[in-house]
Amino acid sequence: MITKIKKHIPVILLLSPGFILLLTFVHIPVVKTIYMSFFSTPKGRKPSKFKGIENYEHMFSDPIFWKVMSNNIVYAISTIPSSIIIAIIMAQWVNSKLPGRPLLRFAYFLPVVLPLIAVGNIWLFFFLPGFGLIDQVGSLFGFQNTNILGNPDQVLWGIIVVSIWKESGFYMIFFLAALQGIPREMKEAAIIEGANSWQMFYKITLPMITPTLLFVSVNAVITAFTRIEHLFTMTGGGPNYNSALLLYYIYENGFEFWDTAYAITLSVLLIIILSIIGIGQIFLLDRKVHYQ
């Protein structure tokens, strides 16, 4: 036994710093989050008490929770397909022989490196009623003034546009790599066979980029549930929670209302969503392509 342990001493030494940190900031907090979701928020000297599933009952009867969830689902369903389609178009353009390709690639990729919290400021100005850029340009064509971020029915779309702008360039580079991996002979053969560009895309490009498509989709779902910085500068989740997303609501409950028990309960839901995506990723994607 002792000799067995001795044999593994280098491994233990190499792994322990990393695992101490992972345990401290990932594994234990996840377990504690789930455990604490059955307790109440400690108030002053009153320690937290076991409450069973009361927090979950509260969550399911909270109309704001349902609003936030439906926002997040609408947000995911609208941002993911559009940013992926734009990313594929961008990749095709950057991969073709268009003039000024390096500059185009630069422009498409730029939003990826810019902090969303900072560019949120500029977007906020674009959306400003009357004075903002959208209305200024719109008025040249005789359009009425808009108030997208102030309108409960439109505010989510403003956030969606910013997200598509931010993410498309990131997904583009994966599609670009996939496009460059398509053998030249395949395309040449298709041209000789007389395929038009639509057939070419449908019969050759699309099947060849399918693994990338799956990978990017999984990534996009994670992003749709975890990237919320633009909410802070642009809307603060408002008006009346019409642009709030799940993680934002978690933050707000935890650090603005100090209802930590409720924030933790909401986190459990987010952990479940992300775990389903994670498990789906392992089963869906070809392990060989993506993990080895």
Add this chain to the structure above:
Amino acid sequence: MYSFYKNINIIGAWLLGFLWSLPLLYAIWSSIHPIEYQVKFDLFAPLTLYNFENAWSQAPFARYMFNTFIYVTMTTSCQFILCSMTAFAFARYEFPFKDILFGLVLIQLMINPEIILIENYKTIKFLNLIDTIPAISLPYIASAFGIFVLRQAFKTVPKELDDSARIDGAGALRILWHVYIPLSIPTFLAYGLVSISYHWNNYLWPLIITNSEETRILNVGLAIFSMEESGIEWATISAGTLMVTAPLIIAFIIFQRQFVESFATSGIK
């Protein structure tokens, strides 16, 4: 017909490129012109640096910049050390429960520190580190992505090099330092770029865990500055935004190819 499609593509590509760079172009425009020219696009509008001076004087950007620099350097260098050790064990040693342990590492790809922010906040409070720069860094240091890409890189190092070093009696850390790390420099660079831009962009966790000027990073400082009730002029906010993003934009212009390639390697996660 063919050239018609080609022209459509050129116009489309450039139109999209213009739309995509519009926020940055606009920020540049509004920050270098007087307030009267905010939405009056006159080529001969007078230029000014007033907005930058104004932004600079209204918030301690120098301090924020310094904090950000410390935070980003600290995080990335600790990640390098810690992730190479963990990655080395997974790449070149056989031990029980190896797959399960690696699975436990990969969980961090899905569950990053922000998702469990309440419990992480409690941990940092317990460690008595609230409102310190190490507190911003700590949860990110054992990075699953870093461990993953470095493990991939270490696996490609020829085993013979490793064996001959072992025969010479070198210990694990020395082999890692003298054989594996020098042969994986490109991976370190790529991972470093991704990590630097991730942390330069980070917001939610730094917002929660810091609450004073001495520890605040640029993103948090800028958000507080631009959300002030008093209503700061747009031109000033644009100038502040540009100052915050300038280091990243300049780095991106210089290392454009490396940036794109490094982000592409993050695809293997």
